[in-house]
Amino acid sequence: MSEPKKVIMLGNEAIARGAYEAGVKVSAAYPGTPSTEISEYLVQYKEDLYCEWSPNEKVATEVAIGASVAGVRAMSCMKHVGFNVAADPAYTVSYMGVNGGLVIVVADDPGLYSSQNEQDTRMVARAAALPVLEPSDSQEAKDYMKMAFELSERFDRPFILRTTTRLAHSQGLVELMDRTEPEDKPYIKDIRKTVMMPGNAKPRHVEIEKRNLELAKAADTLSVNRVEMKNTEIGVITSGIPYQYVKEALPEASVLKLGMVNPLPRKMIEEFASKVDTLYVVEELEPVIEEQVKSWGIAAVGKEIFTIQGEYSANMLRRAILGEEPSAAEPATVPGRPPVLCPGCPHRSVYYVLNKLKLHAAGDIGCYTLGAVAPLSVVDTTICMGASISSLHGMEKAKGKDYIKNWVAVIGDSTFLHTGVNSLMNMMYNRATGTVIILDNSTTGMTGHQDHAATGKTLQGDPTYAIDIPALCRAIGVKHVTEVNAFDLETLERTVKEETARDEVSVIITKTPCVLLSKAKKPLYTVHEDRCRKCGMCMKPGCPAMTKNADGTVYIDDTMCTGCGLCESLCKFGAIELVKEENR
Amino acid sequence: MAVKNIMIVGVGGQGTLLTSRILGGLAIAGGYDVKLSEVHGMAQRGGSVVTFVRYGEKVAEPVVEEGQADVIIAFEQLEALRYAHFLKKDGALIINDWKIDPMPVVTGAAQYPEHIIENLKEKYKVYTVNATEEAKKLGNSRVFNLIVLGIAAQHMDFSKEQWYNVIEHTVPQKTIEINKKAFDVGFEL
Numbered sequence: 001m002s003e004p005k006k007v008i009m010l011g012n013e014a015i016a017r018g019a020y021e022a023g024v025k026v027s028a029a030y031p032g033t034p035s036t037e038i039s040e041y042l043v044q045y046k047e048d049l050y051c052e053w054s055p056n057e058k059v060a061t062e063v064a065i066g067a068s069v070a071g072v073r074a075m076s077c078m079k080h081v082g083f084n085v086a087a088d089p090a091y092t093v094s095y096m097g098v099n100g101g102l103v104i105v106v107a108d109d110p111g112l113y114s115s116q117n118e119q120d121t122r123m124v125a126r127a128a129a130l131p132v133l134e135p136s137d138s139q140e141a142k143d144y145m146k147m148a149f150e151l152s153e154r155f156d157r158p159f160i161l162r163t164t165t166r167l168a169h170s171q172g173l174v175e176l177m178d179r180t181e182p183e184d185k186p187y188i189k190d191i192r193k194t195v196m197m198p199g200n201a202k203p204r205h206v207e208i209e210k211r212n213l214e215l216a217k218a219a220d221t222l223s224v225n226r227v228e229m230k231n232t233e234i235g236v237i238t239s240g241i242p243y244q245y246v247k248e249a250l251p252e253a254s255v256l257k258l259g260m261v262n263p264l265p266r267k268m269i270e271e272f273a274s275k276v277d278t279l280y281v282v283e284e285l286e287p288v289i290e291e292q293v294k295s296w297g298i299a300a301v302g303k304e305i306f307t308i309q310g311e312y313s314a315n316m317l318r319r320a321i322l323g324e325e326p327s328a329a330e331p332a333t334v335p336g337r338p339p340v341l342c343p344g345c346p347h348r349s350v351y352y353v354l355n356k357l358k359l360h361a362a363g364d365i366g367c368y369t370l371g372a373v374a375p376l377s378v379v380d381t382t383i384c385m386g387a388s389i390s391s392l393h394g395m396e397k398a399k400g401k402d403y404i405k406n407w408v409a410v411i412g413d414s415t416f417l418h419t420g421v422n423s424l425m426n427m428m429y430n431r432a433t434g435t436v437i438i439l440d441n442s443t444t445g446m447t448g449h450q451d452h453a454a455t456g457k458t459l460q461g462d463p464t465y466a467i468d469i470p471a472l473c474r475a476i477g478v479k480h481v482t483e484v485n486a487f488d489l490e491t492l493e494r495t496v497k498e499e500t501a502r503d504e505v506s507v508i509i510t511k512t513p514c515v516l517l518s519k520a521k522k523p524l525y526t527v528h529e530d531r532c533r534k535c536g537m538c539m540k541p542g543c544p545a546m547t548k549n550a551d552g553t554v555y556i557d558d559t560m561c562t563g564c565g566l567c568e569s570l571c572k573f574g575a576i577e578l579v580k581e582e583n584r
Numbered sequence: 585m586a587v588k589n590i591m592i593v594g595v596g597g598q599g600t601l602l603t604s605r606i607l608g609g610l611a612i613a614g615g616y617d618v619k620l621s622e623v624h625g626m627a628q629r630g631g632s633v634v635t636f637v638r639y640g641e642k643v644a645e646p647v648v649e650e651g652q653a654d655v656i657i658a659f660e661q662l663e664a665l666r667y668a669h670f671l672k673k674d675g676a677l678i679i680n681d682w683k684i685d686p687m688p689v690v691t692g693a694a695q696y697p698e699h700i701i702e703n704l705k706e707k708y709k710v711y712t713v714n715a716t717e718e719a720k721k722l723g724n725s726r727v728f729n730l731i732v733l734g735i736a737a738q739h740m741d742f743s744k745e746q747w748y749n750v751i752e753h754t755v756p757q758k759t760i761e762i763n764k765k766a767f768d769v770g771f772e773l
Contacts, residue, residue: 008608008618033624113623137619137646170646171608171620247644315649328651329669329707334662335694337686339596339631367629374691448624539690544630547685557684559716559725 004175011167014138014174015077015105016041018145020049022101023181024075026067027051028060030418031447032079033114034168035107039077039459040450046460048179053450053459056385056418057082061089061104068093068102068158069194071185073149077105080121081384085419090158091128092196095204097156097211099185101149104130105161110284111311113165114446116365116382118309120285121162125262129212132160132262133224136243138172144259147224153185155215157208162261164284166241166311216263224259227272234321235276237269237289237300241312242282248314250321264292273298280321284312341370343545344515344522344562346486347439350410351376352541352566353492359406359500361437362395364388364420366412367445375542379410386411386419392434393427401433405500408508409436413469414444414452421472427505428477435499436507439486440469441514449517473507480506487512489569515562523563524579529553531575538567538576585616587640588740589648593667594659595684596628599729602754603657604635606733609750610742611639621646632663632686657736659729660684661700671708676739679704680732681714711735711773718769727759727766734770744771 009017015038019027029039030053042051054060057078067074078086083106090104109115125132133148135141141163148159192200219225231252238246239258246255256272258264273279273293281290281302290302305320306312318324341348351371354361355378363369363379364387372379381391388409396404411420416438427434444450451457456466473481480499484492492510499506515522534552545560546567556567556576568576590607592600604620611618618639636648650669655676658664664679671677679701688694704710713735719728730751737747748764755763 006612008612008620037624166621166646169622169624171618171622172643172646173612173617241646244645313647313649314645326649326651327673329671331650331669332665332697334666334697335686335688337595337630337632337662337666338688339629340687342597342629370629373687374693375687446629542687542690544684544687544690547690560684 004177006173006175008171009138009142009174010037010169010171011138011141011163012037012169013041014141015145015161015163017174017176018142019075020045021142021177021179022146022149023073023179024149025049025072025100026064026074027077028054028063029077030054030057030060030082031444031450032082032107033447034109034163034165035077035079035082035105036447036450037168038105043459043461048181051459053452055453057086058088061086061093064102064104065089065093068098068100069187070100071187072100073182074100075103075105078107079115080106080108080119081115081117083121083124085385087124087128090130093158094128094130095196095201095208096194097208098152098158099187101152102158103145103148103152103161104158105163107163107165107168108285109165111165116384118285120288121160122261122288123286125160125162126288129208130160130262131155131157131212131215131260132162133259134162134240134261135167135259136240136257137167138170138174140259141167142174144224151215155211157211157215162240164241212263216266219260219263219265220267222260222265225265225268226257226259227268228255228257229275230254232275233277234280235272235278236280236282237272237293238282239289240284242284245312245314245317246282249317258289261289264289266296269293270296270298273300282306282312282317338373339370340542340544341367342515342562343543343560344564346441346510346512346515347371348376348541348543349486349489349564349566350437350439350492350510351378353489353496354378354408357493357496359408359496361408361410362388362392364411364415366415368410368412368439371410375540385415386423389420389423389436390426392436393423393430393432396432396434401503404434407434408496408500409434411436411438412445413438413440413442413454416469417453417467421476424473424478424507425476432505433503434505435496436505438469438507438509440509440511442511443514443517445514449514470509478505478507480504481509482506483509483511485512486510487564487566487569515564524558524561524584525556525563525565525568525576526558526579527554527556528575528577531573533573533575535572537570537572540570541566543567585640587638587643589653590637590736591648591653591656591667591670592635592637592659593656593663594633595663596623596631596633598659599726600633600635600659603729603733604637606750606754607637609754610746611637613746613750614639614742616640617643619643619646632666634667655736655739657732659732662686662696664704665697665700668704668708674709677704677708677710678732678735679710679712680716680728681712682716713770713773715770719766722762722765722769724759724762727762730763730766731770734767735773737767737771
C-alpha cells in the first residue's frame with residue numbers, strides 16, 4: 001500500500017473529511033461562525049452523501065435525527081448559540097439514542113471572535129447527558145469525527161463533536177484515508193425507543209444513564225484519552241486547543257490529554273493525579289473538568305489562577321504556572337479597528353436613512369449588527385437570531401403603540417427565515433402595529449455568503465424554489481408589504497415615514513444584493529476637490545473607502561470604492577462623480 | 585529546525601488568507617510540519633486581522649505569541665504598529681507603506697498616529713515598500729500582497745523556484761503571471 005496522502009486542512013475541512021471517510025450519508029446545518037466551512041467543504045463529496053443548509057439548527061438536527069432513525073450515519077453542524085436553537089431535539093434524542101450513528105458538531109467561540117456570548121457547549125452536553133469528543137488539531141478533528149460515529153453506534157448514544165474557533169480556523173497536516181460506507185442499519189419499528197411520550201421516555205432515561213456509565217467506564221481505556229508521563233512535579237489535565245498551549249509552555253510536564261470530555265475517565269484521572277505533585281486543570285471557558293475532578297476529592301488548581309473568559313495562550317500559562325514573564329516589547333497604544341460594513345454595503349444606505357429620521361432599531365444577528373456603532377448608531381438591541389421582531393413587539397406591549405412609532409425592527413433575509421418568521425406571526429396574531437425592515441441582501445452575509453431558502457439554490461448547487469418573502473409576509477397577514485431599493489434614499493425615507501406612522505404591522509423589504517456577491521468589475525467614484533465644499537455630508541454614512549484630506553476635502557480610496565453611489569447622492573455640490581471607464 | 589513564526593497582519597478584505605495559503609504551501613513543499621491560524625467571520629469585515637503561520641520539525645500551538653515572530657508582514661501601517669511587539673528581538677518587520685483609516689479615525693473619535701514607520705524603525709528591523717502603488721503600476725492593485733511577500737521571502741529560507749511553484753498552485757490560473765511579477769518586484773527590492 002502506498003503512503004497515505006498528507007495535506008494541509010482547516011479544522012473545519014478536516015471535520016468534513018472525517019464525516020466523508022466515516023461514510024456519513026446525510027448532513028444538515030445552518031451557517032454560523034466558526035462552524036460554517038464544515039458544510040462548504042462537505043459539499044465537495046456530494047456524489048457520495050447528501051448535505052443541506054436548513055433554515056435553522058433545530059430543523060437541521062431533526063433532519064439528521066430522521067436520517068439516523070432511517071439507519072444511516074448522519075450529522076448536523078452549528079455554532080454554540082445555534083445549539084441553543086437545536087437544544088429541543090438534542091435533549092430528547094439523547095433519550096432515544098441512535099440507529100445509524102449520529103453526531104452533532106458544535107463550535108464554541110472563546111474570545112467572541114464572531115458571537116454574542118461565550119457559552120460552553122460542554123455544560124449543555126452534561127445537562128443533556130450527551131457524550132462529547134474534543135479534538136486539538138486538524139488530524140484529530142478528522143479522526144475523532146470517525147470515532148464519534150463508531151462510538152455513537154457502539155453505545156447507542158448521539159455524540160457531540162465540540163470544537164472552538166482556534167481549532168475550526170487553524171490549518172494543520174492531515175493524512176487522508178478512503179471512505180468506508182457501513183451498511184445501512186435496518187429500520188425496526190420500536191416505539192419504546194422512538195416515541196418519546198412519558199411512558200416511553202421514563203425507562204429510556206434510566207437506560208441512557210446506564211449507557212453513559214458504561215461509556216464512562218470505557219473512557220478509561222479509550223485511545224482518545226491518553227497519558228503522556230514525563231516530569232511528575234507538574235501534572236496537567238487538559239483537552240482541545242489548550243493541550244497545544246500546555247505542550248508549548250510546559251514541554252517537560254506530565255499531561256493527561258482528554259479526547260472525550262464527557263463523560264470523564266474517573267479511574268484514569270485518579271491514577272494520574274496520584275502520580276504528580278501539583279495537578280493543574282487547563283480548560284478554556286467553564287471549569288467543567290475541574291469541578292468534576294474536585295468533586296471526587298482530588299486536589300487540583302484551575303480557575304483560581306486561570307480565567308473563564310477568552311482564549312488561553314502558552315504565554316498565559318507561563319505566567320500563571322511558572323511565574324515567567326515572556327520577553328517582548330511593550331505593545332503600542334493604537335486606535336482600535338473594529339469591523340465595519342463594507343464599502344458599497346446596502347445596509348449602510350438603510351441605516352443612513354434611519355439615522356436621519358432619528359429612529360431606533362431593535363436589531364438582529366448578521367452584518368447589520370454593525371449598524372449599532374458610530375457613525376450610524378441606529379441599532380439599539382442585539383440578542384439572538386429572530387429577536388429583533390419579537391423584542392419590538394414586547395416594547396409595544398409594555399408601553400403602547402405610540403412608544404414604538406420611532407422604532408423599527410431590522411433583520412436580514414436569512415435570519416428572517418431562521419426564526420424571525422415566527423416572531424412576525426406573533427405580531428400579527430397579537431395585534432401589533434410595529435414596522436419590520438427586512439434587509440434582504442439575497443444571501444447569508446456575515447458567515448461568507450451561503451444560500452438559504454429564498455435564494456433559489458441549494459447547498460449542493462441545485463436550482464430550487466425560492467421562497468417569496470413578500471408573499472410569505474402577506475400570507476402571514478401583513479397588509480402593508482413594500483419592496484424598496486436600499487440605495488433609493490428618497491423612496492426609502494418616504495416609505496419608512498409612512499409605515500412607522502401607521503397603526504398596523506408593516507414590512508419594508510430593502511432588496512439589494514450584498515456588494516460582495518458579484519465579482520464583476522465595479523464602478524468607481526472620485527472627488528473633484530475644487531467643487532468640494534468640505535460640508536462632510538458624504539462622510540455621514542461612514543463609508544470606509546472615504547477619508548478626509550488635511551484641508552478638509554474628501555478622498556475616495558480607489559482600491560476600496562465599489563461604486564454604490566451613496567456618497568454621490570448625498571453631495572449637493574456635484575463634487576463626487578463616476579470615473580469614466582476610459583480614465584480608469 | 586526550530587519552529588519559524590510568521591505573522592500576516594492587515595485589514596479584513598486585504599487578502600491575508602491568500603498570503604497565508606502561499607506560506608502554508610511553501611512549508612509543506614519544504615517537508616515541514618506546519619500550522620496556520622486565521623480569522624474568519626465578523627472581523628473580516630474591515631476589522632483588524634491577523635494570520636499566524638508556524639512551520640518546523642514539530643509544531644504544537646497554531647498561534648504566534650508576543651515576542652516570538654521571526655517575520656511580521658504588515659499590509660497596513662497602523663496594523664504594523666498594533667502587532668510589532670509580537671516580534672522577536674532580531675525579527676523582521678515588513679510594512680506596506682499604506683494607510684487605511686479605521687472607523688474611530690473616520691468619525692473623529694481617534695487620531696491616526698503620525699510617523700509610524702520612523703518610530704518603528706527605532707525599535708525594530710523595518711523594511712518598507714509602497715506595494716499598493718507598485719501594484720497599480722503592474723496594472724492590478726490587488727496583487728500588492730505578493731510584492732510584500734517578495735520582501736518577506738528575502739528573510740525566509742526558500743528558493744525563488746519554490747516560491748514560484750507554490751504561487752502557481754495557489755493563485756487563480758489567470759493571475760499567475762501578474763502575481764509572479766509582483767513577487768519579483770518585492771524579491772528584488
